[in-house]
Amino acid sequence: MTRTRNEQLASLLGEAGWSRAQAAGAFNRAAAEGRSPDGPGGPGSPLIGRSHVSMWVGGTRPSGSAPAVLALALSRRLKRVVTVAELGFGTPGPAPLGPPADALTVLADLGRADLHPDRRNLLAGIVYSTAALAVPSGDRQPSSAGPAPQPAERVANHLRVTQGDVATVRELTHAFSAVDQRRGGGHGRTALVQYLHTDVTDLLHGRYAHERVRREMESAASELAYLSGWMAFDSGENPLAQRYFTLALQLAGDAQDHPLGGHILRAMAHQALDLGHFDTALALAEASVQDRRYSGATPRERALLGVVHARALAAAGRTRSAVKALLRAENDLAAADAGVSEPHRTFFFGEASLAHETARTLGLLGDRKGAIREFGRSVRTRGAAFRRTHAVTLGHLGAAQMADGRVEEACATWSGLLDSMEEGIQSGRAEQAVVQVRRLLSPLRHRRIPWVTAVAERANRHLSKLH
Template sequence: MPPRRTRPVVNRALAAMIEQAGWTHAATAQHVNAVAAESGERMHYDRSAVGHWLTGTVPRPEAVHAVVEAFRRRLNRMELAPADFGWPDPAVAPPADDPWRGDPVARLATLGEDDLLNRRTVLTAGTFTLAALSGLAAVSALSPHRGAGWADGWGRGWGRTDRRAVRPGAGDVARIRGATASFADLDDQFGGGHARAAVAAYLAREVTPLLHEATGRSRPDLFTAAAELSYLAAYMAMDAGAHALAQRYYISAVRLADEAGDLVLRATALRSMAVQAAELGHDGEALTLAEAAASALAGQGPQRTQAWITGMRAEAHAAAGTRWDALSLLRRTEAQLERADSVPESEWTGNYRRESLEHQIGLTLTQLGDHATAARHFAASMNARRPVERRTRTLIGLRAAHAFLRAGEIDRAAATALDLSDDVRLIASARVGEELHRLRTDWQRYRGNPLIARADRLISGASRGPGPRR
């Protein structure tokens, strides 16, 4: 029974929204906290906080955005705004900000600067939104080969007054790709929370000025190289738990790939957006994005890349409850991978090997509830990982441990986690931290097991989380 109210409800608009959602005050707080967490904000609201909102208290700006987004999802009303909840628009809110529109280079430059300077505009007002994903449909009909026309129409004069006389060319492309490879190695070894400021600075201050000067035959390659780096920035932000920021970087990668006419890179970014949506529990959106990635390729492109995307489609179908489609797509993924004749490392967007497939099978079977078989596939993927893939090996290893635990193989779950304890300490990754938290929460009832007790003791507090910028 809810506590007796001592102050009258003042905010009737919020009360009506809560009634429409069918939520209790406690449930409202839980959903707001969950949405905020997607963007790197740690909020700890409870039912009493909601009670205060109803009696006239206005939440801080980042909480207002989280409330609005939570109700948008619940009521499937993407047009909802703070005014619908009886609140003014917070000062930090960007006006009518659609990341799919406007000058993509200027947007990327601003995004990189905001990220570099840790500005609140990108960390709070830029809440991860399903509405931003819906914008994909509005632009999907645009030709990805429209680069020259756009180049003639962007805001002339911005950033050009003191640029060098020599136009960017192949050497700049090589340097950007070399930097991207170096940053990617750091990400693989230490997680997305490490060196993110350096990536943001390089994007905003070295790469985007080149894009404004790009012309002629070098232009598509420059835009592709920039899209690859934006994609890496997105992946690192997602791994660090900054999901709103990651979403914007992924959208930038899609748009830059479109300017370059690079269908494979467009599909790659959409596929990773599907991964992000799936990890946040947005199963319908994950399926839509995975299918959009496949549509971008239309059956073309490297077999290895096609396998990578088909595997994500399998996972998304499993989450959506279409078991037969999921298993059928897994079989197709394996066939596509077997037909791939390229060396994996030779394709930036196609680094999909057998151990990658093992991980995808594990994720798909987890969605289907077959934890025992999933655990073995996760373990196979973990054991085949190279030394440079410390973060990936650790993430998948924790998933293997959790699957063994769910399957009742308690000692093997503990042994798997123990094997990862040293690596966990070196990694700045919110995703690793979250996997670790879920694992430790679920094995508490087995603390009487000596191996579990030892694993819990050694691994507790080991994760560095997303790094000092959070």
């Protein structure tokens, strides 16, 4: 078959001043933003080479999310928006999901694509992008282009929404969150999205007797959207998670729920930290502890915001500020444990979570023994209801023990991780911990150390079941 040279793409590459190799490098950097630096195919692993770019210019159409990634890379280079259609690949696939001003439009589009039978192709065009993040300052909310829409402007049905409807959404959010904590983001997320896209969307379009009920429903919907994003993040679907977090932030802004907005920004900072985008993570974490996002939160909420802020400060090399933030988070959690009432939230933050994040912060500060101590405290104090996070913590603890030369201890810890995974946890983050086990033990396999061999073989067997 004769292919027609893609003159549109050739022209754009010429405008960018890129050789084929430079274009491939820019593509790989843009694509790396959506991948974990610890996982296979991380930022250190190039996706394409100059031959791919040459084939595209020669008339071959790239598959999957490649057109969207290339459009993103060219947009940054040319400092203007370059659409997939401009790349000259013929009839474009579904357009990347953008963030329109109205949160309900975003919810409809995102839910429709997430639940579609051809979900894989519909979502292939979205990528995780730090450039797409608009970090709000102060209490200004990102969806507030003007006053929040009044109820009459949103009416699309005759459903009368009551306080009982709000309570129902919150109860179901807690139920989904409990499953996520026990079993991982791979369990129940489709049902959650279905509920958000249908029942909750209908409620958001309903009639409200009071403005207070409307705002509480938007807040409840925001928390459910946040949970969908967190479960997508846990499953390794980072671009999709980013879209749900952004949607949740929009809904929290419409509801004027400032502490919830801070909680969502904290989750976005956590994601950026795990993906290695430290400057973006710090900006998001700084925003999460500003103004009413922090002052309006309960002590337990403030402890969660503060400990992720500390980790972001440590990643940015701001040691003294990170230590100060850790101490403040410990004090906030102590105040929560003293009996301060908490809102009906899905935060589940306690001593084990504080110890886990403290350990990750200490690791970034170079205090390996302190990190091992705090990871150990997290393992000892975490309850059975949080099996997914327990598995993730065991992965980090084993890695820290391994780095400290405590190989036998690391293998014992990782044996516990594999025990947890065999209980049916479906979590991309926990799976990455198993990938790390295999990678860290690989150099020792030739020594035929019994406990190393046993754990390495278990990790291999587990990962082989996934493919």
